[in-house]
Amino acid sequence: MARPAEQRPERGEAQEAFLDAAEVVFAESGFHGATTRAIAERAQANAALIHYYFGSKEALYEAVVARRAGAINDERRTRIAALHARGAVTLETILEALLRPTIALGRDPSRGGAHYARLLGHAASGTDERSRRLTGAHYNAIARVFIAEIAAIVPGLSPEDTVRGYLNAVAIGISLMAPTGRSQDLSDGALRDDDLEEIIGQAVRFLAAGIRALAKPPG
Amino acid sequence: MARPAEQRPERGEAQEAFLDAAEVVFAESGFHGATTRAIAERAQANAALIHYYFGSKEALYEAVVARRAGAINDERRTRIAALHARGAVTLETILEALLRPTIALGRDPSRGGAHYARLLGHAASGTDERSRRLTGAHYNAIARVFIAEIAAIVPGLSPEDTVRGYLNAVAIGISLMAPTGRSQDLSDGALRDDDLEEIIGQAVRFLAAGIRALAKPPG
């Protein structure tokens, strides 16, 4: 390893430019469809530097994921802690703590997170080794946090249906992260992809009702 | 090793073998990650035949999608028509008509549909030209059918929220199509991936409650 002696090498602007560019290209084409040459071109840098900085295309991909997943899950934990501190824990506020960090990232052009949203969509639907390692490493721990929160706040919800409800929330969350224009198409332009508060509010209401319905006996 | 002449596939079966094999490999690795060699090996046939039968890797991919999407949407239309004929149209039965064909396909080992489910997951989260062409060509028409059905049966649901509800249903439907084992992981084994009626029943209940909640005024 030709790294400096420090354990955690500082990440300069060049590395960040590669991460930003890789996020876009991986999102557009998936892991295999993306090429290091395309990433370097978008980063306006030399392709050989990818291997110098990250070691391999695979390692670059994992760095892209780690950067966003870490920030998202840190914000989720902060929000959950704040809810407990304020005594404001409800199913709705828990769901908002789950969804807002991802959806807000996906709608903020200045942060380029819409690309990560699509990348995550690829990974969430993948069953290959890379995708499973990714979701396991970055999202299983936070999943258990939210499952515990939901179970504690919804009376009569079985452990199985708690997991079901959480996974439904995540499925909708991912589908809402990345604006695809499909909602605009299907509503003939009436539904806009960019009203953040409306999107989060309606998603929370939808999911809260769905989860509470699971807790009720059939009838 | 060459098979005996009497076991060699008849005319048409060779193409089906390629479609089956391609479905598996495309699902596992995505379009770019899949190779014609891997598809041919799984089909126990020669890779050059892919071009003889289908013209290109791209055309093979589209043939894989067309085969399943056509069958799924035909079944959906049949189910909707049957509901109207029986006078059994409710939000729940509409949602079941939407979800059952895909989820059942994904859980039926004899039909190999779990692979198509993963393939569709890739396409649904993709914004590349190929993915958009695919969803537009095969799923926009059926989407409008279901949006109209939902709007007609749920009082007070705005056109925008009807589209929202439909897209939420599709997002959850796709996430339920392919067993990923994640629900089993997160529930420590309590939630099983293979109980078809339980999965459909709980999904329908969840979605019906969510959609009806969108129709109610905030409060």
Add this chain to the structure above:
DNA sequence: GTCTATAGTTCGATAGAC
């Protein structure tokens, strides 16, 4: 129709100048 062989590209990765 089915095969072998290979053309023509393009890929990830690396060596080495500076």
Add this chain to the structure above:
DNA sequence: GTCTATCGAACTATAGAC
């Protein structure tokens, strides 16, 4: 640290024997 040049491998697709 950053570049050019290039390697070896893998890819899709095709030509042509049979």
